[in-house]
Amino acid sequence: MLALALLLLATFAAIPTGISSMGVCYGVNGGDLPSASDVVQLYKSNGIGLMRIYFPDANALQALNNTGIGVVMGVRNEDLPTLASNPRAAAAWVRDNVIAHHPGVSFRYIAVGNEVAGGDTATILPAMRNIRNALAHAGLADTIKVSTAVHSGATQGFPPSQGSFSQSYMGPIARYLQRTGAPLLCNVYPYFSYLGNKAQIDIHYALFTSPGTVVQDGDMAYQNLFDALVDTFYSALEDAGAGNVDVVVSESGWPSAGGDDDVATAGNARTYNQNLIDHVGQGTPKRPGRRIETYMFAMFNEDQKTGAETEKHFGLFNPDKSPAYPISF
Numbered sequence: 001m002l003a004l005a006l007l008l009l010a011t012f013a014a015i016p017t018g019i020s021s022m023g024v025c026y027g028v029n030g031g032d033l034p035s036a037s038d039v040v041q042l043y044k045s046n047g048i049g050l051m052r053i054y055f056p057d058a059n060a061l062q063a064l065n066n067t068g069i070g071v072v073m074g075v076r077n078e079d080l081p082t083l084a085s086n087p088r089a090a091a092a093w094v095r096d097n098v099i100a101h102h103p104g105v106s107f108r109y110i111a112v113g114n115e116v117a118g119g120d121t122a123t124i125l126p127a128m129r130n131i132r133n134a135l136a137h138a139g140l141a142d143t144i145k146v147s148t149a150v151h152s153g154a155t156q157g158f159p160p161s162q163g164s165f166s167q168s169y170m171g172p173i174a175r176y177l178q179r180t181g182a183p184l185l186c187n188v189y190p191y192f193s194y195l196g197n198k199a200q201i202d203i204h205y206a207l208f209t210s211p212g213t214v215v216q217d218g219d220m221a222y223q224n225l226f227d228a229l230v231d232t233f234y235s236a237l238e239d240a241g242a243g244n245v246d247v248v249v250s251e252s253g254w255p256s257a258g259g260d261d262d263v264a265t266a267g268n269a270r271t272y273n274q275n276l277i278d279h280v281g282q283g284t285p286k287r288p289g290r291r292i293e294t295y296m297f298a299m300f301n302e303d304q305k306t307g308a309e310t311e312k313h314f315g316l317f318n319p320d321k322s323p324a325y326p327i328s329f
């Protein structure tokens with residue numbers, strides 16, 4: 001009981017009272033987006049207490065000073081090779097982008113790369129080490145944790161209890177996270193899983209609207225695909241000998257337009273995202289009752305994003321700050 005009370009206290013202490021513990025990703029690949037200070041104001045007026053940024057955006061960092069908003073800050077993928085091979089470059093990166101803004105900016109995690117692919121995956125762990133060493137040098141290694149953001153393709157296996165990492169570079173990263181007490185940052189998209197497997201997945205399972213259990217996995221009953229994807233990560237971490245590592249959902253969302261079907265609609269985006277907000281406090285079947293720290297993707301529709309047309313339509317807000325659809329945080 002005391003442990004539970006302390007745990008609750010620690011959870012609440014991390015996030016300013018009166019502010020939602022939902023996070024939202026702030027991407028900037030759009031024309032006509034509001035100024036960083038207007039964006040921070042929009043987070044505050046909606047009670048959004050956590051923000052993920054994808055690089056050390058000087059404007060955003062300035063605007064975040066003294067707001068109490070918890071921040072996940074990315075290292076650009078293209079910077080990994082240098083930061084991996086050169087400890088002095090990592091120390092300079094930490095000095096200029098973290099220490100210069102600490103403690104006014106409430107950094108939570110540094111995401112060393114986002115969905116890094118190909119041969120560059122070999123640079124993730126050495127870059128994480130160099131950045132963590134630089135943070136440790138400044139006495140910040142316990143305050144600001146170092147991780148990397150990966151997508152569900154880093155895992156394989158079904159049902160969720162059979163999850164393992166699909167790529168060999170992940171095992172050493174998982175064990176490093178366990179040693180350093182850092183979470184794994186996981187981009188979790190039932191939308192893409194559904195899109196890739198419409199024949200076998202009911203859209204209600206992806207939208208959190210199934211009336212009952214869809215996948216029974218031993219003792220664990222899955223009513224939504226989000227939990228199944230998160231628990232596949234937990235199983236993969238256990239399989240890698242890193243069962244104490246927490247999963248933080250560093251991206252999740254649903255596009256409101258841009259598809260050539262009736263999947264990417266404002267109605268589905270609203271259903272998914274509102275259900276996500278309402279769900280993450282409950283944990284998953286493998287980690288029941290443990291709130292999943294979650295960053296929704298994304299704050300704005302970003303018209304300069306490349307790839308599928310839907311990529312431009314993941315925003316909760318339009319560039320003029322009007323909601324893309326009604327949602328409450």
Ligand SMILES: *[C@@H]1O[C@H](CO)[C@@H](O)[C@H](O)[C@H]1NC(C)=O
Binds near residue numbers: 104
């Ligand atoms: C953040 O605000 C404090 C004053 O509250 C100021 O001393 C500090 O220089 C600011 N930090 C940055 C990086 O602007």
